[in-house]
Amino acid sequence: MKFRKYRSARIATEPVLHAPHAGCDIPIVSTLSKNEQLLKGIFQNCSDVVFHSTPTPMHTETLALYINGLPDTKHLDDIILNSLIGSDSQSPQQAFHKNFTPVSMSRKVALLSDVVDSVLGGEVVFLFEGEEHGLAVSVQGNERRAIEDPPSEPVIRGPREGFVESLLTNTSLLRRRLRSANLKIEMSEIGQLSRTEVAIVYLKDIAKDELVNNVRDRLNRIQIDGVLESGYIEEFIADAPYSPFPQIQNTERPDVVIGSLLEGKVAIITDGTPIALILPMTFWAGLQASEDYYERSFISTPIRWLRILFTSVSLLLPSMYVSLVSYDHPALPTNLLLSIASSQRLSPFPAIIETLLMEITFEALREAGVRLPKGVGSAVTIVGGIVIGQAAVQAGFISAPVVIVVATTGIASFIIPRYNFGLAFRLLRFPLLLLSGFMGFFGLMIGIIAIIIHLAALRSFGLPYLFPVAPLSMVGLKDVFLRKAWFSMNLRPSSAAQNNLLRIPPEQQPDQRNKGD
Amino acid sequence: MINKCAAASAIIVVCSLITTGCWDRQEVKNLAIVTATGLDYNKDGTYTQSVQIAIPSPTTQASGGGNDQKTFFVISAKGKTLADTRQHLQQTIHLKLYYSHRRVIIIGEQMARNGLEQVLDSFHREIDMRMRNMVFVTKGTDAAAMLKSPVTLESIPADQFRYLHLQPSGRSTTIMNFDATASSEGIDPTMGAFEVVQEHSSDESATSQTTAPKPRIKLYGVGIFKKLKLVGYLNDEETRALNWITGNITDSYLTTYIPQGHGNVSVHILGAKRAIHSKVLGKTIRMNVSVSGECELIEDGTDLDFSRPENVKLVNDILSSTVKRSIENSVKKTQQLYKADVFGFGRIFHAAHPQEWKQLSAPWSTLYPQVDVTVHTQISVIGSGFAKMPLYRNESSGEVK
Numbered sequence: 022m023k024f025r026k027y028r029s030a031r032i033a034t035e036p037v038l039h040a041p042h043a044g045c046d047i048p049i050v051s052t053l054s055k056n057e058q059l060l061k062g063i064f065q066n067c068s069d070v071v072f073h074s075t076p077t078p079m080h081t082e083t084l085a086l087y088i089n090g091l092p093d094t095k096h097l098d099d100i101i102l103n104s105l106i107g108s109d110s111q112s113p114q115q116a117f118h119k120n121f122t123p124v125s126m127s128r129k130v131a132l133l134s135d136v137v138d139s140v141l142g143g144e145v146v147f148l149f150e151g152e153e154h155g156l157a158v159s160v161q162g163n164e165r166r167a168i169e170d171p172p173s174e175p176v177i178r179g180p181r182e183g184f185v186e187s188l189l190t191n192t193s194l195l196r197r198r199l200r201s202a203n204l205k206i207e208m209s210e211i212g213q214l215s216r217t218e219v220a221i222v223y224l225k226d227i228a229k230d231e232l233v234n235n236v237r238d239r240l241n242r243i244q245i246d247g248v249l250e251s252g253y254i255e256e257f258i259a260d261a262p263y264s265p266f267p268q269i270q271n272t273e274r275p276d277v278v279i280g281s282l283l284e285g286k287v288a289i290i291t292d293g294t295p296i297a298l299i300l301p302m303t304f305w306a307g308l309q310a311s312e313d314y315y316e317r318s319f320i321s322t323p324i325r326w327l328r329i330l331f332t333s334v335s336l337l338l339p340s341m342y343v344s345l346v347s348y349d350h351p352a353l354p355t356n357l358l359l360s361i362a363s364s365q366r367l368s369p370f371p372a373i374i375e376t377l378l379m380e381i382t383f384e385a386l387r388e389a390g391v392r393l394p395k396g397v398g399s400a401v402t403i404v405g406g407i408v409i410g411q412a413a414v415q416a417g418f419i420s421a422p423v424v425i426v427v428a429t430t431g432i433a434s435f436i437i438p439r440y441n442f443g444l445a446f447r448l449l450r451f452p453l454l455l456l457s458g459f460m461g462f463f464g465l466m467i468g469i470i471a472i473i474i475h476l477a478a479l480r481s482f483g484l485p486y487l488f489p490v491a492p493l494s495m496v497g498l499k500d501v502f503l504r505k506a507w508f509s510m511n512l513r514p515s516s517a518a519q520n521n522l523l524r525i526p527p528e529q530q531p532d533q534r535n536k537g538d
Numbered sequence: 539m540i541n542k543c544a545a546a547s548a549i550i551v552v553c554s555l556i557t558t559g560c561w562d563r564q565e566v567k568n569l570a571i572v573t574a575t576g577l578d579y580n581k582d583g584t585y586t587q588s589v590q591i592a593i594p595s596p597t598t599q600a601s602g603g604g605n606d607q608k609t610f611f612v613i614s615a616k617g618k619t620l621a622d623t624r625q626h627l628q629q630t631i632h633l634k635l636y637y638s639h640r641r642v643i644i645i646g647e648q649m650a651r652n653g654l655e656q657v658l659d660s661f662h663r664e665i666d667m668r669m670r671n672m673v674f675v676t677k678g679t680d681a682a683a684m685l686k687s688p689v690t691l692e693s694i695p696a697d698q699f700r701y702l703h704l705q706p707s708g709r710s711t712t713i714m715n716f717d718a719t720a721s722s723e724g725i726d727p728t729m730g731a732f733e734v735v736q737e738h739s740s741d742e743s744a745t746s747q748t749t750a751p752k753p754r755i756k757l758y759g760v761g762i763f764k765k766l767k768l769v770g771y772l773n774d775e776e777t778r779a780l781n782w783i784t785g786n787i788t789d790s791y792l793t794t795y796i797p798q799g800h801g802n803v804s805v806h807i808l809g810a811k812r813a814i815h816s817k818v819l820g821k822t823i824r825m826n827v828s829v830s831g832e833c834e835l836i837e838d839g840t841d842l843d844f845s846r847p848e849n850v851k852l853v854n855d856i857l858s859s860t861v862k863r864s865i866e867n868s869v870k871k872t873q874q875l876y877k878a879d880v881f882g883f884g885r886i887f888h889a890a891h892p893q894e895w896k897q898l899s900a901p902w903s904t905l906y907p908q909v910d911v912t913v914h915t916q917i918s919v920i921g922s923g924f925a926k927m928p929l930y931r932n933e934s935s936g937e938v939k
Contacts, residue, residue: 363594
């Protein structure tokens with residue numbers, strides 16, 4: 022059994038190294054025209070690169086080089102060029118340094134490749150006649166989305182800020198919430214062509230060192246031409262990329278990131294996407310919403326139970342229905358059996374086929390609803406509702422209980438707060454459905470056992486996926502099935518945190534003593 | 539290597555899915571759901587088995603207030619054995635007869651008198667037999683007729699038996715209990731008994747004038763079995779007495795005539811206790827049965843003043859003697875007429891006097907008629923329901939004794 026035979030010939034594994042300006046590791050020469058010529062060669066056919074020659078009062082030629090649209094041209098004109106013209110100091114460079122270092126970021130560049138990098142990074146590079154280094158000035162334009170309510174994780178109570186596509190805005194959102202020098206933000210670039218900036222964010226002395234090192238190593242190993250979204254990174258660094266369960270949590274909410282950092286987790290923020298990654302993730306984190314921590318614990322705890330219940334419903338209900346009506350009728354109450362029998366009598370398909378058909382239709386509807394423009398989405402909902410709900414039953418295609426089961430399952434699957442976690446259940450429903458269609462409860466149990474074995478074997482950056490429950494940790498349990506009040510969650514879960522485990526000094530419970538009298 | 543493993547396991551999984559399972563699959567729509575079975579014995583020595591099959595209730599939109607909608611039908615078949623009848627039954631209906639949801643087994647009177655050995659044997663071997671099925675015996679009819687009598691207000695027709703026996707004079711027996719009782723020494727098993735009464739429609743409308751009287755099922759009492767054969771019945775009142783002795787009297791009413799008050803009282807029994815002690819006096823065995831109960835007055839047709847303790851005591855005494863009399867009657871009936879110890883006196887005696895039990899001169903069933911049963915009852919009314927004398931009893935009627 023040699024599968025190798027059928028494999029196509031291996032493609033050269035050498036990646037196309039990012040060398041858009043190969044051979045330009047040469048320093049800037051003092052002749053401006055020569056520099057210009059070289060740079061124009063590099064930026065050949067890049068119509069958006071602007072070479073702007075500016076005469077200065079000192080009659081030194083100055084070349085401003087930038088990509089049209091990236092820098093804020095108004096800013097550029099107002100401040101920099103005016104100062105250039107108005108300065109009658111020794112050299113334009115000194116004029117720059119004198120006037121604008123406080124205002125904006127500027128640094129010296131000595132190599133042509135640095136010039137190219139700066140230009141591509143959206144900076145303006147000034148080259149001067151007779152100078153052997155240029156000046157890169159950052160006047161970033163701000164064409165970006167405003168900070169708004171995160172659409173994928175809305176809350177009733179809690180901050181309404183969501184991440185945007187700009188990395189710096191996102192890190193500033195984090196800094197604003199955690200004014201501590203221990204909040205470390207390590208930037209690096211990933212992607213040979215896209216050169217996407219990626220930041221590892223963690224709390225020093227709280228996050229485990231080996232975890233941070235582990236994340237760093239895994240990020241450094243990535244070789245790819247472009248990173249468009251944090252999902253690229255997630256697949257590269259996840260422990261089990263083929264598991265249906267996500268081992269890395271993602272979020273749009275800065276408060277969720279900060280909350281996780283305080284528990285000793287690590288976040289990865291990618292430029293160009295509002296989705297941040299949080300790791301390690303546990304199974305239970307998939308069932309928690311940020312609002313659990315803002316609403317009173319008395320309310321949050323039963324809501325968590327509801328979530329756990331309905332998560333299992335969304336996974337098991339269709340297959341339980343199929344095994345009950347196709348194999349294990351003795352387990353049904355007689356009244357229910359009779360009413361199921363009366364509605365099944367009208368439908369032509371066996372229960373497994375019915376349920377599969379309806380489940381697939383429902384998933385298709387759901388997918389259609391996500392992809393469609395907003396205006397059309399409602400039409401799909403109406404049509405789908407009528408087709409799935411009434412018409413199928415009245416036409417005698419589908420028996421009514423199946424519709425109820427599918428609808429309940431649908432509602433239940435929407436209760437899972439983390440979208441990517443819900444996807445796992447959405448997918449696993451189908452193998453379980455097939456198993457119970459073939460073998461009844463026996464098959465269903467096999468499927469459930471397989472899922473539990475898989476979950477127990479899963480690790481997320483060294484942390485067992487079922488962490489506070491298996492292996493058992495009493496400290497962690499305060500935040501799984503219950504959401505204990507803040508004053509009693511004194512310790513950090515030891516999952517990712519290494520030291521500084523005490524986060525809330527004990528004995529702060531409001532009681533009779535500190536009631537005002 | 540990984541690929542090999544993955545491919546191999548995928549092939550194994552797919553093959554096992556395709557080649558296993560599914561033969562047990564049985565769609566609900568292909569089942570005839572049996573809710574009750576009736577067993578009858580014919581004169582020619584064959585058995586008739588009738589099954590009551592529930593008709594899955596159509597969805598509500600179809601029923602336009604049709605309360606006479608048939609919720610079940612009954613099919614019957616003859617055969618040499620019960621298994622034989624089952625096979626004949628299956629030949630008359632295209633759906634698979636499905637017994638797992640059977641609730642009730644009705645045994646016809648003839649069948650019961652003939653003996654239940656073969657029935658029980660069949661039950662113990664049947665694979666889809668639930669040992670917790672209730673068994674009842676009919677009185678005066680055969681089981682098929684009982685199953686055919688119409689049921690209203692119940693989607694699972696057999697449930698009427700289950701709910702009817704909850705009445706104070708009802709007794710429920712499951713196959714399991716019947717087995718256990720029948721196989722133990724010193725007690726004879728009973729089964730709840732139902733009869734079919736012809737009910738004349740009471741409504742005056744012209745349409746129903748023409749309708750024939752409908753048969754209805756009525757709780758009768760219990761059937762008494764000895765050596766797995768039906769020997770007789772206890773009627774409603776005697777069954778209550780049985781329940782007094784076995785401590786099952788619950789939620790029951792008791793009505794008696796108070797001569798001094800020129801009227802009847804009804805009381806609601808709230809709780810009852812009983813204690814049975816056995817004694818050996820030379821040759822005779824004596825069972826002291828003492829029964830005490832507390833009750834509240836729920837209907838008063840007398841002219842007594844219940845605020846007076848002596849009147850309450852009077853009523854208590856009369857109630858107690860009523861209960862005592864009924865218990866004594868029942869005991870006498872079982873001793874003399876049926877010679878069957880349905881009260882389990884033998885069991886109590888065995889527990890209290892294991893040595894004497896071993897030295898009994900004859901089996902308990904022959905000794906039982908000579909057992910001396912003395913009954914003490916103490917029924918007390920704890921609530922008269924009167925805070926004061928009712929207004930309508932004016933002083934002029936001046937009975938008050």
